[in-house]
Amino acid sequence: MLEVVGITQIFGGVTALEDVSFSIRKGDITGVIGPNGAGKTTLFNIITGIYTQTSGKVLFEEKDVSGLPPERLARLSMVRTFQNIELFGGMTVHENVMVGMHTKSSSSLFSCALKMPWSIFEERRIREASMKWLEFTGITELADVTAANLPFGKGRLLEIARALAVEPRIILMDEPAAGLNSQETLALGQLIKRIRDLGITVLLVEHDMELVMDICDRIVVLNLGRKLAEGTPREIQDNPDVISAYLGDDD
Amino acid sequence: MSLSLLSRGEMQFDQLLQYTLSGLSTGAIYALIGIGFSIIYNATGIINFAQGEFVMLGGLFTLTCLDLLKLPIWAAVPCAVVASTVAGLLFERLAIRPLKAPTPINLVIITIGGSILIRGLAMLAWGKDTHSIPSFSGDDPIAIGGATILPQHLWILAITVIIIIINKYYFYYTISGKAMRACAYNRRAAGLVGIDVRRMVLFSFLISSAMGAMAGIIVAPLTMTAYDVGVMLGLKGFCAAIIGGMSSGMATVVGGLLLGILESLGAGLISSGYKDAIAFIILLLILFIRPQGLFGKADSERV
Amino acid sequence: MKRELIKFICFSLFVMLMPSFFKGGYLMNVLVFVGINTMLAIALNLLLGYAGQISLGHAGFFGLGAYLSGIMTVTYGWNPWQAMPVAAIAVGCLAYLIGFPILKLKGHYLAMATLGIGIIIYIVFNETYDLTGGPSGLSGIPNLELGGIVFDTDVKNYYLIWTFTLAVVLFSINLANSRVGRALRAVHDSEVAARVVGVNARLLKVQVFALSAVLSSLAGSLYAHTMTFISPASFGFNFSVELLTMVVIGGLGSVYGSFLGAALLTLLPEFLRSANDYDIIIYGGLLVIMVMFMPGGLVRGIPDLFKKVFKTKGGADHA
Numbered sequence: 001m002l003e004v005v006g007i008t009q010i011f012g013g014v015t016a017l018e019d020v021s022f023s024i025r026k027g028d029i030t031g032v033i034g035p036n037g038a039g040k041t042t043l044f045n046i047i048t049g050i051y052t053q054t055s056g057k058v059l060f061e062e063k064d065v066s067g068l069p070p071e072r073l074a075r076l077s078m079v080r081t082f083q084n085i086e087l088f089g090g091m092t093v094h095e096n097v098m099v100g101m102h103t104k105s106s107s108s109l110f111s112c113a114l115k116m117p118w119s120i121f122e123e124r125r126i127r128e129a130s131m132k133w134l135e136f137t138g139i140t141e142l143a144d145v146t147a148a149n150l151p152f153g154k155g156r157l158l159e160i161a162r163a164l165a166v167e168p169r170i171i172l173m174d175e176p177a178a179g180l181n182s183q184e185t186l187a188l189g190q191l192i193k194r195i196r197d198l199g200i201t202v203l204l205v206e207h208d209m210e211l212v213m214d215i216c217d218r219i220v221v222l223n224l225g226r227k228l229a230e231g232t233p234r235e236i237q238d239n240p241d242v243i244s245a246y247l248g249d250d251d
Numbered sequence: 252m253s254l255s256l257l258s259r260g261e262m263q264f265d266q267l268l269q270y271t272l273s274g275l276s277t278g279a280i281y282a283l284i285g286i287g288f289s290i291i292y293n294a295t296g297i298i299n300f301a302q303g304e305f306v307m308l309g310g311l312f313t314l315t316c317l318d319l320l321k322l323p324i325w326a327a328v329p330c331a332v333v334a335s336t337v338a339g340l341l342f343e344r345l346a347i348r349p350l351k352a353p354t355p356i357n358l359v360i361i362t363i364g365g366s367i368l369i370r371g372l373a374m375l376a377w378g379k380d381t382h383s384i385p386s387f388s389g390d391d392p393i394a395i396g397g398a399t400i401l402p403q404h405l406w407i408l409a410i411t412v413i414i415i416i417i418n419k420y421y422f423y424y425t426i427s428g429k430a431m432r433a434c435a436y437n438r439r440a441a442g443l444v445g446i447d448v449r450r451m452v453l454f455s456f457l458i459s460s461a462m463g464a465m466a467g468i469i470v471a472p473l474t475m476t477a478y479d480v481g482v483m484l485g486l487k488g489f490c491a492a493i494i495g496g497m498s499s500g501m502a503t504v505v506g507g508l509l510l511g512i513l514e515s516l517g518a519g520l521i522s523s524g525y526k527d528a529i530a531f532i533i534l535l536l537i538l539f540i541r542p543q544g545l546f547g548k549a550d551s552e553r554v
Numbered sequence: 555m556k557r558e559l560i561k562f563i564c565f566s567l568f569v570m571l572m573p574s575f576f577k578g579g580y581l582m583n584v585l586v587f588v589g590i591n592t593m594l595a596i597a598l599n600l601l602l603g604y605a606g607q608i609s610l611g612h613a614g615f616f617g618l619g620a621y622l623s624g625i626m627t628v629t630y631g632w633n634p635w636q637a638m639p640v641a642a643i644a645v646g647c648l649a650y651l652i653g654f655p656i657l658k659l660k661g662h663y664l665a666m667a668t669l670g671i672g673i674i675i676y677i678v679f680n681e682t683y684d685l686t687g688g689p690s691g692l693s694g695i696p697n698l699e700l701g702g703i704v705f706d707t708d709v710k711n712y713y714l715i716w717t718f719t720l721a722v723v724l725f726s727i728n729l730a731n732s733r734v735g736r737a738l739r740a741v742h743d744s745e746v747a748a749r750v751v752g753v754n755a756r757l758l759k760v761q762v763f764a765l766s767a768v769l770s771s772l773a774g775s776l777y778a779h780t781m782t783f784i785s786p787a788s789f790g791f792n793f794s795v796e797l798l799t800m801v802v803i804g805g806l807g808s809v810y811g812s813f814l815g816a817a818l819l820t821l822l823p824e825f826l827r828s829a830n831d832y833d834i835i836i837y838g839g840l841l842v843i844m845v846m847f848m849p850g851g852l853v854r855g856i857p858d859l860f861k862k863v864f865k866t867k868g869g870a871d872h873a
Contacts, residue, residue: 048750050746070749071752071753071755074750074752079750079752080750082746082747086744086746086750087747088739088740088747090742090743090807091740091743095736095739099736099737099740099748099751100751101733103751105733107732107733108734109761109762112728112729112732112734113726113728113732113734114725114728115728119732119733122733123732123733126733162751163750163751165751166751166752297662298665298666300665346842346846350845350846352849355660355661355662356602356608357845357849358662359665360802361842361845363610363795363798364799364838364839364840364842365838365842367795367835367837368835368839368841368842369838370838371834371835371838371839372835375832375835482791486666486669489666493666522681524677524680524681525677527673527677528673528674528677528678531671531673532670532674534666534667534670535656535667535670535671535674538655538656538663538666538667539656542659542663
């Protein structure tokens, strides 16, 4: 479904990623883990079109999507969330999710401004369909709250709801549990499983090992810009290289 | 252009020399103003739209010192610089520092508002007339090749060189200059190692308003001065800074000189009416094609 | 949505009943300008308030509309009704083309670049004597005419201009509460997040820039045909700043705020006739004060102020 082939990223002489390759199966929850500075976020930014890699390719559903900007990727049904949640702070929760349906609607600037019948019809469809995602993430009662006033945990849910409104086939989450308390993290794990049950492939970068080991079907471990290991949670837990990378090597 | 040059021969060469020489002195003025822009930008991330007003204040304060206080020119100039610098510091304290939400758009609006306010107050104080200031040392033209320049032109070039040297010394050999450079590289990190960033912001306004005022003073004998001369001079200074990639060093000086010469040549050879347009066309071209400045390395940070 | 409609109907009634209070006095002429300035302020607000992109060159687009309309009707004898849309389309195309490189720039750089465009346009008005008449201006521009009515008095012009202005108000309100308007506000709040959910931020910004220029051009054409005389002085940098002031004072991202800002800044100099030269100080002072103390503009600042006064009063009652 998603394949990363030989990605190398050099920032002004510093090699952040070196020849990283792996592939993700459709319908899996895949976790990318690694100590700080392993290059996880860089990799994420490359896959989602925020950075352009020095060399290597990203294939999405057998199509080369390297270097495509994020708005093109959204139209190809790839969407992401951010570590420090990026909301549209001046808009309501409901409006935030409605923006998520941008690619699933098409009224032009003029037909919107002139209130053409089809754009009124479309507006109603957007309004109703976006409610569905608020329900899915359990924030329906916050629909009319201004997004900037949300507590962090709810903001995270809103960001996920907005991403789901794009109707993606793959969703990439950058440290979704960062800043959440243990209860919220548990609920998040359940939510991510429910997202997978909708048939959406999930790729996440995460520090919370418990969450990763609990929900991931497969795990990729990065260390110092290279792929260290890849496998099921059990395989990763038993991998001596991974253990030494995390605990520090004595020899 | 080159064809007509060939056909008209030597006289045209003298003319070209003349345009270049007068372009150099206006260019020096643009360079000074441009460095002022860059210093504030590097220390604070603000493009100070009010920069030109300090140029205007320099000229008009000199006028007051000369006419009203009857000071000799060597005393009037430093007094005017001090007065304009105080205005610059007040501007930072009263308009920039209290800003609660310093987003770029708010900063653009507030510095524009401040510049209009300063211009309006200057209009109240000095009226709408254009004033002239005597040259520093007479008006006898000096012949250079087939061209002539005025003593004031030499003053402009000499003072600009001196200011640039002082500037260089300050930034590279004094503690506070080095701290300013640290702020320019990374404001947060500078704050973490104990540099008082707010003080540096104030310093940057101090230096750039003093430099702007000096530019306004030395150019006033040539171009006259009035409450509204700051707008155009400020914008041209900004063009110089953009050509120089917002550097507070030689790149902006070269940018200013280049702009001055191109403008003067354009006005002489093409049309004097479009003289001001030349600077803005250069500005747009640089912003569109090489936003890092003519000499900078590729670095898209500031766009 | 219902509430928006009611607001709009009330506003329209207010506007349409206005002339009966003044019986065609001198103020009618000023109110015509309030209409034109409202249209311009809304145009700039779409760009600045909704999309978050500044422009200091809108007086240039306003001027282009006026001059294109003027030249087509005076020099080439076109009908004003033909000249107006042609001018608007031409200005829109120009803005669309420069929009791509210019909207790559952000913040201060965008401000400087748009300012440069405005000044270049202004210089062209002054220098192309054969077309524009240079600094002395272009006169003899025909009034608009519709079904035998010539719009040549202040009262007639009032209704003409305000019909257009109300149309622009409705147009902008609809736009703001639609898929496109939401995408614009999203780009303003977080461009990267908007792009991630599929909003083509760059194209959208360029489209709004062009739309804003088209509306400004339309206002320019109407200005030319009601004034019948135009000169470059009306389209300089100072007017761009005045427009910016209207938008900021009224409130970023509020259509009715733009009306408030435009009305205040157009009426104020009339009431301060004696202080004619000092309006520049007032603009500057207003800009500084608003950004510092009422960054949300009048539309948000006044209700807040009321609330505050009301609250402190309530508190005093308790004590």
